[in-house]
Amino acid sequence: KRLVVLVSGSGTNLQALLDAIDETGVDAYGAEIVAVGADRGGIEGLARAERAGLPTFVCRVKDHDSREAWDAALTEAVAAYKPDLVVSAGFMKIVGKEFLARFGGRFVNTHPALLPSFPGAHGVRDALAYGAKVTGCTVHFVDDGVDTGPIIAQGVVEVRDEDDESALHERIKEVERRLLVEVVGRLARNGYRIEGRKVVIQ
Numbered sequence: 001k002r003l004v005v006l007v008s009g010s011g012t013n014l015q016a017l018l019d020a021i022d023e024t025g026v027d028a029y030g031a032e033i034v035a036v037g038a039d040r041g042g043i044e045g046l047a048r049a050e051r052a053g054l055p056t057f058v059c060r061v062k063d064h065d066s067r068e069a070w071d072a073a074l075t076e077a078v079a080a081y082k083p084d085l086v087v088s089a090g091f092m093k094i095v096g097k098e099f100l101a102r103f104g105g106r107f108v109n110t111h112p113a114l115l116p117s118f119p120g121a122h123g124v125r126d127a128l129a130y131g132a133k134v135t136g137c138t139v140h141f142v143d144d145g146v147d148t149g150p151i152i153a154q155g156v157v158e159v160r161d162e163d164d165e166s167a168l169h170e171r172i173k174e175v176e177r178r179l180l181v182e183v184v185g186r187l188a189r190n191g192y193r194i195e196g197r198k199v200v201i202q
């Protein structure tokens with residue numbers, strides 16, 4: 001299976017996928033990353049892709065006349081690589097109708113909180129501020145809401161009294177990277193069905 005991974009930052013989730021595929025082998029893992037895209041240039045996530053010898057693309061909102069035009073451009077940029085599965089690994093933009101029309105049902109996101117708690121761009125900070133005792137990460141299919149699509153898997157992480165946002169986020173990311181690698185591999189190898197809010201992996 002062909003994966004396109006979308007990033008916006010350090011790309012450690014991308015790196016976890018790259019390392020897993022490298023160690024396991026494409027056939028055994030069931031997928032290979034064919035390209036990495038970002039909504040901004042000069043980020044470590046793109047540098048990781050380049051070091052791995054992968055094609056990369058940048059699709060910035062400000063380069064387009066409208067959000068819809070950006071969404072169309074992102075859709076085309078991803079479609080050019082003919083992905084079976086698109087993975088948002090810390091991609092910090094909300095995709096639009098055209099992208100979902102094209103990739104809905106095969107677009108996976110990872111979120112650093114236990115959805116439906118703490119959706120949005122500050123899930124770690126919000127859980128901490130709320131005083132949650134456990135939080136974690138969620139891998140889900142993307143639908144037309146923000147972090148509202150059908151949940152595939154979740155991992156739990158304890159919140160410690162001494163945690164600040166970055167310490168907690170780092171601990172979440174340790175679980176998240178393993179969860180994403182495991183889920184993407186299973187989706188690619190086994191195939192899956194989405195039945196309402198339920199995801200059935202064969």
Ligand code: GRF
Binds near residue numbers: 011
């Ligand atoms: C991940 O925790 C992701 O869930 C969140 O931002 C982080 C991205 O980390 N949206 P990285 O870029 O994969 O290191």
